[in-house]
Structure formats: C-alpha cells, structure tokens
Amino acid sequence: MFKVYEVKENVFANNEREANKLRKELKERKLFLLNLMSSPGSGKTTTLVKTLEELKDKLNMGVMEADIDGIVDAKTIAELGVKTIQVHTGGMCHLDADMTRQALTEMGTEDLDLVILENVGNLVCPAEFDTGAVKNVMILSIPEGDDKPLKYPLMFEVSDVVLINKIDVLPYFDFNIEQCSKEIHKLNPKAKIFPISSKTGEGIQNWIDWLVAAVHDWQQ
C-alpha cells in the first residue's frame, strides 16, 4: 500500500539551500564567484578573454567552462595563464549549485580572488538554477535584438549586471538601447547596464571598474 506524504516544497528549494550554503563558504574564503550567462554567440568568450586581459595583473583568477563543447574556449583562456577547468553538466542545459561546488573543489581555489563561471549558452535554464555565485552577469548582444527582456524575463530578473555587447555594430541593427534598458529596469530596477564592445574595447572600462569594486567589497 502506498502512503501519502505531503511535501509542499518548491522544486528549486533544495538547490537554493545548496547555493546559499556555497555563497556563505565563498564569503569565508574571500572568493568571488561570478556567474556569466548568455545565449550562444553573444560574445561570451570574447568578453571573458577581454576581462581576463584587463584584470590579470590585479587579481588571481580562475575560469570554469560549462559549454558543452568547450575545448576551444578552455584553450583560448589557458593561453592567458589563467587557471581553467571544464565543467561537465552531464548533457544538462544548466549548472546547479552542487555541480558548481564540485567543480570549484576539483579546480582548487586557495590562491584565487575571482572565479568566473561561463554557464551554458541558454537564456532559460541557467536563470532558474542558482549556482551559488556572488553575482550574476548576462550578456545581450546587439544582433539578438532589444526584445529579449520581454521574451526571457527571468534571466533579466536574476542578473545583477547586463552587458549590452557588440555596440560597434549598432548602426546596422534596429536595437534601441534606451528602450531596452527601460524594459530591463522594469523587470529588475537594480540591474546595472553597461553597453560594451568586447571587440573594440569601447565601454569595457566601466564594466571592469564595477567588477573590481564588487570583488573588493566581497573580500572585506
């Protein structure tokens, strides 16, 4: 005979517990974990490489690559002398807090200030699963269109920073940065928005300044 067990628990509740536990440990270890999310082709790796180049003399960094086929990405980053690890999602469309913890342990983070997690290229699942990161950053690129906040609201709700990338191609697309920023702030009034071009370097300094300040805040 089956017996009824009342559960009444949010599906994401146990992941959220794990994520909060991980964040607490990161705080004690003074390690800043940044969760970087976007759709495929938004310039995530280019932005990451640019960020690492800017910061390599200031911070000790590591990168966790969760792309399903990430050998090329991991190689590009290893050439910069930054510690990298390939994270295996087991074919899943996202990383959860448990997988993130395992990857951090495997990588070894004793001497690091900042670990950037390059999440799976996807605007849906990564937004639903808290990885335990200190801050969430998402990249929206100009060719994707300015309607993305309307189509993927949760991603914009959970992101502390939105990098609007590829502004060097703005003249060729009907992307209204002002309108898009308005839509993002409707969903998430606290979101910081930085228009950048990882290719030309335009606007990158604003993003780097924010990141350095956030890492220092966390370490205090």
Place this chain on the structure above:
Amino acid sequence: MHELGIIVQITKSLAEIAETNKLTEIGSVTLEIGEVSGIIPSYFEDCWQYYRRKNELIRNAELIIEIKPGVTFCEDCRKIYETVKYGKECPFCENENTFLVEGNECIIKQIEAR
C-alpha cells in the same frame, strides 16, 4: 526546453525525501505548476516518461499536474486580474504598474510512496 532539468531537480528532492522516510518506491508525484511558470505540461509529461526509465525511485511513478492560475495585482487601482488573459496591462485602469501575485510556482505538493 527546461522541463528535463526541472525533472532532474525534482528527483534530487525526492531522493532526499525517500532517504528521510525510508521509502523505496514512489507511486505518484503531484506537482502544482503555475500557469505562467514557463513549464509546458505536455513537454513535462514527455520528459517524465523519458527520465523515469533512468531513475529507479520514480520508475513506476505516475505524474499528476495541477495547474495554478496566474494572478496579477495592480498597484495603481489595487485590483487583481487574470494574468494570462490581460498580461502586464491592468484591464481596469490600463496601467502597467502591476506585478504577479501567483502562477509562477513549481511545487512538489505530495507523493504517494512506500
């Protein structure tokens, strides 16, 4: 597209519940899914049929989905309305100063197990 990821997450919770209560077989899982949670019940059912073959604990478990309607509250006129029918704009005062009260959840309500 996120349905399978959610099912994997559910089975992690179920494994914890099974361990705590010393359960070895689950007969049914009842979920409360919000109308605007972005979960599509038919996809969810397909993913469930696929994944239960890979997971001993839920191998024979029936999936029961209860849909919770989306409800939005308007801060300007302080009224509530149906989210799916009217969206972001309040049907009473036509303002967009509104927020979702419920309908976004995905909750494991109860299980039958032994």
